[in-house]
Amino acid sequence: DQQVKQNSPSLSVQEGRISILNCDYTNSMFDYFLWYKKYPAEGPTFLISISSIKDKNEDGRFTVFLNKSAKHLSLHIVPSQPGDSAVYFCAASPWGQNFVFGPGTRLSVLP
Amino acid sequence: SQTIHQWPATLVQPVGSPLSLECTVEGTSNPNLYWYRQAAGRGLQLLFYSVGIGQISSEVPQNLSASRPQDRQFILSSKKLLLSDSGFYLCAWSRSTTTTEAFFGQGTRLTVV
Structure with missing residues (x-):
């Protein structure tokens, strides 16, 4: 049973528009969340994180929103660029323990 | 600055042969070290992690199997590979004192034939 779910395996967005990637989790002990971006044949690179004491964290074009009551987080990319095309992984952990990764969502930004 | 090196980038091995993938981290001390495997539709699956020399959790x-012979060296091994061991293997490190992001190596694409 997956504790971290990314129910959309793929997403296509027009360049310049907003990309919204969603992630749901089941373990109420998770209190720290991260998003990673991965290009083919490369290791994932860290994008942005959020702890459970916040409901929003912003870094440039990337914003992560956390809804603890719904056990849901989302990554917003505005504006989307072709270089954003990659697989995005959501990860979650209880404080001080190892992360659990979601299955990933493949984002395609169309020029 | 910290860097993580993982090699080889690609590897084709016959069934039943041994495996050794190596990962080293530079620029930090006493990191937590991880081996992940990326499987289709399942994201990144944690295989092993280590909080110190000789300390391995599966x-x-x-x-x-995994070993940590030195503080910044993490090795993934197998005595006899199976076809099902094919996949994309990733080494990662994180700071030991707090739960922060993990930094990944470039990965190894292993194909068992």
């Missing part, structure tokens, strides 16, 4: 029982 998350998933399987045909693989």
Whole structure:
């Protein structure tokens, strides 16, 4: 049973528009969340994180929103660029323990 | 600055042959070290993690083993590879004192034939 779910395996967005990637989790002990971006044949690179004491964290074009009551987080990319095309992984952990990764969502930004 | 090196980038091995993938971290001391495997539709699966030299925890029982002979060196091994061991293997490190992001190596694409 997956504790971290990314129910959309793929997403296509027009360049310049907003990309919204969603992630749901089941373990109420998770209190720290991260998003990673991965290009083919490369290791994932860290994008942005959020702890459970916040409901929003912003870094440039990337914003992560956390809804603890719904056990849901989302990554917003505005504006989307072709270089954003990659697989995005959501990860979650209880404080001080190892992360659990979601299955990933493949984002395609169309020029 | 910290860097993580993982090699080889690609590897084709016959069934039944041994495996050794190496990972080293530079620019930090006493990191937490991890081996992940990326499987289709399942994201990144944690295989092993280590909080110190000689300390290995296994998350998933399987045909693989891990060792940490030095503080910044992490090795993934197998005595006899199976076809099902094919996949994309990733080494990662994180700071030991707090739960922060993990930094990944470039990965190894292993194909067992």
